[in-house]
Amino acid sequence: MKPYSLSQLDDELRRLIPDFDVVHSSAEAALHVDGGANPPHLPDGVSEDDVRRYLLAPHYRGTHSEVCHRAVWMLHDLGFCNDEIAEILKDMPWLPKRYRNRLSTEIKRSLSKPRPVCCATISSAVPLPLNKQCAITLASCPQLSDAFMRTLERYGNYAGLPVSNKILDTSRVIESVSKTDTQLSVQFPCGVGKSTWAVVHIATSAGQGELYIMVVQNRETVFHAANQLRAIMPPDDVGVYVGWNSEECVSISGKPHDFKDCLRDDNQSACRTCDGRDKCNYHRSRSQLGRNVVVMTRESFLVLCEKGCDFSRRRIICDEALLTFVDEAFSADELDTLHRLFTRYGYDNRLSNLLKSLFPSLSFNAFSGAGRIPDGHIHWCELSKVWDGEIVSRIIRFVKAAGDSLLQSEALVYRFLLYFRTAAMCGASYAYTYDGKILRVKKDRLDLRNFTACRSMMVLDATAALSLSEFAPTTCIYTCPDLDIYAKQGFAKFYVAVGNPTKTRRVKNIEAGLELMQVHGSEIFAAGPVMLPLNRDCDDAIAHVETGITQCASRHGLSVQIRKISRGLMRGTNAMRDCTSAFMAAAGFFTSIEDIALHACLRQRRDLPWSELRNADGSPRMHHGRFTNSVAQDIYMRKAITELYQGIYRSAIRDGRNVSVVLAVPDAGWLLPLWQLMRFTVVDAAHANPQTVQMFTGLSRLVNMSAGATVTKRDAAACLGYPGVDGWKDHKDMLNGLLAQFFQINHHGLVRKELS
Amino acid sequence: MNTFDLVIMVTGASNEDYVGLALGSAKNRYCSRLHQLNDDVLYGSKILDANCWFCGSVLDGKGCKAINCLWTKSIILDVDYGKHGHKRQSPFPDCQSAMDHVYSQTLQPHIIWHTGHGIQLAFLLDENISFSDAHKTALYEKHKRGLNKIFRGDSTCSREHLFRMPCSMNIKPGCPPVRGEILRWEVPQ
Numbered sequence: 039m040k041p042y043s044l045s046q047l048d049d050e051l052r053r054l055i056p057d058f059d060v061v062h063s064s065a066e067a068a069l070h071v072d073g074g075a076n077p078p079h080l081p082d083g084v085s086e087d088d089v090r091r092y093l094l095a096p097h098y099r100g101t102h103s104e105v106c107h108r109a110v111w112m113l114h115d116l117g118f119c120n121d122e123i124a125e126i127l128k129d130m131p132w133l134p135k136r137y138r139n140r141l142s143t144e145i146k147r148s149l150s151k152p153r154p155v156c157c158a159t160i161s162s163a164v165p166l167p168l169n170k171q172c173a174i175t176l177a178s179c180p181q182l183s184d185a186f187m188r189t190l191e192r193y194g195n196y197a198g199l200p201v202s203n204k205i206l207d208t209s210r211v212i213e214s215v216s217k218t219d220t221q222l223s224v225q226f227p228c229g230v231g232k233s234t235w236a237v238v239h240i241a242t243s244a245g246q247g248e249l250y251i252m253v254v255q256n257r258e259t260v261f262h263a264a265n266q267l268r269a270i271m272p273p274d275d276v277g278v279y280v281g282w283n284s285e286e287c288v289s290i291s292g293k294p295h296d297f298k299d300c301l302r303d304d305n306q307s308a309c310r311t312c313d314g315r316d317k318c319n320y321h322r323s324r325s326q327l328g329r330n331v332v333v334m335t336r337e338s339f340l341v342l343c344e345k346g347c348d349f350s351r352r353r354i355i356c357d358e359a360l361l362t363f364v365d366e367a368f369s370a371d372e373l374d375t376l377h378r379l380f381t382r383y384g385y386d387n388r389l390s391n392l393l394k395s396l397f398p399s400l401s402f403n404a405f406s407g408a409g410r411i412p413d414g415h416i417h418w419c420e421l422s423k424v425w426d427g428e429i430v431s432r433i434i435r436f437v438k439a440a441g442d443s444l445l446q447s448e449a450l451v452y453r454f455l456l457y458f459r460t461a462a463m464c465g466a467s468y469a470y471t472y473d474g475k476i477l478r479v480k481k482d483r484l485d486l487r488n489f490t491a492c493r494s495m496m497v498l499d500a501t502a503a504l505s506l507s508e509f510a511p512t513t514c515i516y517t518c519p520d521l522d523i524y525a526k527q528g529f530a531k532f533y534v535a536v537g538n539p540t541k542t543r544r545v546k547n548i549e550a551g552l553e554l555m556q557v558h559g560s561e562i563f564a565a566g567p568v569m570l571p572l573n574r575d576c577d578d579a580i581a582h583v584e585t586g587i588t589q590c591a592s593r594h595g596l597s598v599q600i601r602k603i604s605r606g607l608m609r610g611t612n613a614m615r616d617c618t619s620a621f622m623a624a625a626g627f628f629t630s631i632e633d634i635a636l637h638a639c640l641r642q643r644r645d646l647p648w649s650e651l652r653n654a655d656g657s658p659r660m661h662h663g664r665f666t667n668s669v670a671q672d673i674y675m676r677k678a679i680t681e682l683y684q685g686i687y688r689s690a691i692r693d694g695r696n697v698s699v700v701l702a703v704p705d706a707g708w709l710l711p712l713w714q715l716m717r718f719t720v721v722d723a724a725h726a727n728p729q730t731v732q733m734f735t736g737l738s739r740l741v742n743m744s745a746g747a748t749v750t751k752r753d754a755a756a757c758l759g760y761p762g763v764d765g766w767k768d769h770k771d772m773l774n775g776l777l778a779q780f781f782q783i784n785h786h787g788l789v790r791k792e793l794s
Numbered sequence: 795m796n797t798f799d800l801v802i803m804v805t806g807a808s809n810e811d812y813v814g815l816a817l818g819s820a821k822n823r824y825c826s827r828l829h830q831l832n833d834d835v836l837y838g839s840k841i842l843d844a845n846c847w848f849c850g851s852v853l854d855g856k857g858c859k860a861i862n863c864l865w866t867k868s869i870i871l872d873v874d875y876g877k878h879g880h881k882r883q884s885p886f887p888d889c890q891s892a893m894d895h896v897y898s899q900t901l902q903p904h905i906i907w908h909t910g911h912g913i914q915l916a917f918l919l920d921e922n923i924s925f926s927d928a929h930k931t932a933l934y935e936k937h938k939r940g941l942n943k944i945f946r947g948d949s950t951c952s953r954e955h956l957f958r959m960p961c962s963m964n965i966k967p968g969c970p971p972v973r974g975e976i977l978r979w980e981v982p983q
Contacts, residue, residue, distance in 0.1 A: 039981075040982055041918040041919050041920040041982060042901075042917055042919055043920045043921070044919065044930065044933050047937045047940075048937065050900070051941070051944075054899075055943060414977075415897075649893045649894060649897065650897070654889075659890065
């Protein structure tokens with residue numbers, strides 16, 4: 039940072055303080071604190087109406103003046119000036135009557151007082167979808183076209199499956215929404231036939247001249263989908279694009295090549311002399327990229343985007359959530375090496391200053407390399423401002439020129455190059471943090487909000503509402519409640535260990551989980567194996583849990599088979615589908631404070647001080663088990679709930695069987711987004727406070743009521759652990775916040791809304 | 795980055811210049827040449843194990859009053875937090891919220907140090923502000939008031955004001971002793 043000049047300070051202060059010339063003392067200044075200097079900086083996708091709606095049902099407790107104090111600070115932090123705050127607050131039903139005539143004075147007084155410990159924040163209660171949700175009914179969708187029906191029949195003949203009502207209804211709905219927008223997301227339950235629709239739709243439309251990219255989860259699925267497509271449309275129109283695979287390369291060439299030996303554009307590529315190249319899917323991929331329909335993995339799609347591949351004539355259908363975030367870490371020594379290499383030829387200023395441009399807060403010295411001073415911020419940068427195609431060619435030229443002298447660092451340079459490679463159309467950005475030893479970077483490879491380099495894009499994702507990727511503001515997440523009857527999901531019984539699913543709380547969560555297993559063992563162990571998701575670094579916990587579960591089962595006179603699964607491998611595996619119970623309380627679904635912080639930085643698109651997210655001792659900055667930073671809390675919840683859902687869905691529930699799940703969640707609000715994805719009931723919860731236990735079980739009873747059922751406010755409050763005549767009145771705000779999503783609340787009572 | 799460096803950076807003093815200090819109590823003020831302070835800090839005189847303050851301006855060596863102040867090279871603010879150790883109510887409940895407020899501003903201080911019951915912020919200037927120049931002195935004081943307003947600091951606008959020596963002990967009756975620390979060091983290379 040450069041020192042300030044007096045004139046610079048003068049300009050800045052005049053900009054920041056409208057009445058700069060009449061500031062006299064700090065005591066006076068405290069009373070004039072005003073957010074009006076800046077326009078409201080509402081989070082993306084949040085309108086002023088959202089703020090009003092949020093304030094109408096605040097999710098926090100306290101006296102009216104405390105609620106008012108928090109609301110004033112929240113609006114102040116969002117950038118509203120005092121007059122605007124008064125305008126918003128005057129309509130709030132909870133505003134104390136005594137404030138109404140002196141609201142402006144009260145706002146000033148509130149702002150002159152210390153900031154509330156935990157400011158009210160938008161979306162602090164449950165994670166809301168980042169894009170608007172739109173429910174459509176089956177009846178509103180037109181019938182399927184004859185061409186689609188003919189292709190569907192061909193598909194049925196190929197797969198040996200009859201054309202069921204499930205496939206027909208699902209196809210009708212998706213076919214209808216697919217014609218509405220250029221970018222959309224479809225959130226239908228797993229097993230209703232989204233993938234079948236995708237294959238049949240592509241085969242039908244490709245015959246009419248449309249060009250498609252089909253994005254699927256992994257390499258196996260690529261070949262499976264390509265075979266399906268080739269069976270129902272001209273095979274030559276279907277191409278497969280896959281990346282380099284070491285097993286395939288060795289099996290074809292018989293030599294242990296590296297990916298660098300097989301670069302497609304390299305004159306010295308080993309593929310040029312390889313006899314088996316005609317059988318190599320990687321080698322043939324390039325030529326198949328021009329076909330009418332190309333099937334590829336999510337990773338290949340993102341890599342092609344980063345290479346600047348032109349998809350403007352193609353429609354893209356992603357049969358999987360499009361996760362665009364990728365992490366990388368460079369140690370200080372690796373940074374030293376990179377800095378030394380890139381400054382080797384001083385004449386190339388662009389390359390010499392590359393690291394300084396990428397990581398402006400780090401200090402690089404010609405002799406000592408990267409500084410070892412920890413950074414107090416997480417920084418956000420737009421990659422397109424630093425990186426372009428020219429840099430890639432410069433680095434490749436540099437690598438080639440260096441020859442053998444670069445052998446030791448070659449892998450590092452390639453890792454760096456492949457990680458930061460991007461094209462302008464991607465709108466990529468990244469966040470980084472440096473602790474003096476390791477530089478952690480998280481990159482958003484594709485800015486889906488501004489991605490227009492394709493004709494249309496459709497994402498079929500069962501958990502779209504919890505997705506961390508945000509689409510353009512006009513994009514809808516479509517749901518269809520009519521299709522829920524086809525969801526091949528069983529019913530889950532939850533046994534809740536109340537606590538954050540973090541590694542630090544693991545021992546407590548395990549103890550609480552085992553306690554629940556002891557009480558309800560006969561129900562939990564009765565049917566089949568127990569799935570046990572675990573983190574990699576918890577060898578001590580594995581033995582503890584296994585022994586505990588075995589002992590619990592033997593006490594109930596049962597034997598149990600335990601199936602362990604690594605938390606990182608939970609997505610996309612079918613190996614656990616015979617497990618009828620799951621012990622999920624042993625897994626920490628909190629990734630890491632760095633991961634959350636980098637994600638929060640990318641979401642907010644600004645630098646974040648570590649002090650917002652972490653205490654001085656390195657622990658997450660939480661208040662009552664929640665991050666005080668609402669964005670970090672939202673990301674934590676999204677990640678944890680998505681993983682919980684994915685984990686539960688690995689079990690026999692996906693085959694329509696009922697399962698028992700022991701899991702750790704910190705508060706009852708976490709169950710609400712999960713309820714949108716699957717049906718469950720909470721049988722019991724482990725917590726010292728019986729009221730908390732009742733909150734979990736009661737909430738589950740209430741949300742499982744059938745549509746149209748009514749309940750009085752007093753009964754609803756009693757069900758959630760607040761009995762008595764004033765149970766509802768005393769906890770109105772909190773109860774409203776919890777139940778408003780599921781109930782129509784009026785002065786007579788609560789009416790369960792239609793399932794959605 | 796240490797106490798001695800910080801005093802040089804914020805006052806713009808060189809080895810033979812006088813800096814103002816106070817030890818034990820703020821009333822025990824004295825002047826010391828900068829190199830003497832360095833020797834004190836480095837060689838054992840336990841200056842940092844007691845209450846210790848320094849003056850934000852370079853002195854003429856004849857006293858520690860406003861008239862003895864020659865120049866300074868920074869604007870230093872004192873931002874309090876918490877209930878302990880303060881007579882008046884602090885604008886922030888804890889250190890984190892004070893730091894959050896600082897970090898949320900577009901104008902950022904070069905140095906931040908924690909004093910035990912508050913934080914102090916130094917905005918380095920690109921030139922020495924000589925107090926013999928009335929125009930610059932007026933500007934300096936006005937800017938200091940402006941920054942105090944933004945950062946919610948207390949009224950430390952006088953040039954002879956004492957600030958806690960970074961890394962020294964903060965010993966106040968009724969509160970446990972706390973050692974200060976430097977939280978941010980973003981000085982120009």
